[in-house]
Each structure stands twice: as C-alpha cells, then as structure tokens.
Amino acid sequence: MKRVLVVEDNAANLRLVSDILARAGYAVLSATDARAGIALATAEVPDLILMDIQLPGMDGLTATAHLKGDPRTAGIPVVALTAHAMTGDEQRILDAGCDRYVSKPIRYRRFLEVVAEILGD
Numbered sequence: 001m002k003r004v005l006v007v008e009d010n011a012a013n014l015r016l017v018s019d020i021l022a023r024a025g026y027a028v029l030s031a032t033d034a035r036a037g038i039a040l041a042t043a044e045v046p047d048l049i050l051m052d053i054q055l056p057g058m059d060g061l062t063a064t065a066h067l068k069g070d071p072r073t074a075g076i077p078v079v080a081l082t083a084h085a086m087t088g089d090e091q092r093i094l095d096a097g098c099d100r101y102v103s104k105p106i107r108y109r110r111f112l113e114v115v116a117e118i119l120g121d
Contacts, residue, residue: 002119005029005046007037007063008081009055017050017081017106024112034063041073047119050102053082053093061096068097077118081106 004026008014011032018028029046031037034055041049049067053060060080067073080098082089083105090101102114115121 001025001027002048002121003027003029003044003046004115005031005037005041005044005049007031007034007049007055007060008052009033010052013052013081013104017111020106020108020111021115024115026115034058034060034066038063038066038073041067041076042070045073046076048115049076049078050081050115051078051098053080061093061098064097079114079118 004021006014006017006028009032014030018030021028029040029044031040035058051060051064064078067078077099079100079102080093081102081104093101100114100118102111
C-alpha cells in the first residue's frame, strides 16, 4: 500500500483529502504544519507528499525546498495544494521544487488522477 503524507493546517481540508485518499486505498500520514511534515517525511519516507502552500510559520514552498535539499527525502514527489491559482503561481510553485500543482477546491476525480499518475498506479 502506497503511503501519502498530507501537510495541511486546515482541519476540514485535511479530513477531506485524507478521506479521499483512504477510500482510494492509500495509507495516509498527516501533519498540520511544515516542521512536523518535514520530520514525518524524514522518519517515514512516504511515496508522495501533498503540501499546502499557506502554512503557519514555515510556508509549504520553504518546506518543499528543505525536503528537496535533503538526500533522504529529495526523491519524494511533492504536489502543492493551494487555493492560490493566479496567473504565474503554478510556475512559481514548480520552480520552488514541487512536482505538480493541484488547486483548491479539490476536484475529486482530477485529484485522484494526479495522485495515481505520480505514483504510477
């Protein structure tokens, strides 16, 4: 079973994403801030990280840079989850090291397609 780490500070969004992933057969790990997400990613080495961009304290792009800069976690794909879908945001997010970008609100089918594509399912 593939493991997905969800780093999301909004409880409702975390629950929704976690439920969608669990119903699709993925094991879900979760963290509510970037530092906890980095620690969990380093300890557990999940198959995929879903990273909210707007997190308290350290933002998701900074956290992604930390993960991509650490040999233990550099190979884990990171998908940005964000409500910020303005022109230029996608490129800025990809330039920061994220492998893909999914805008909120999440569209269930498209979200699972992106996850499956990245995980090779």
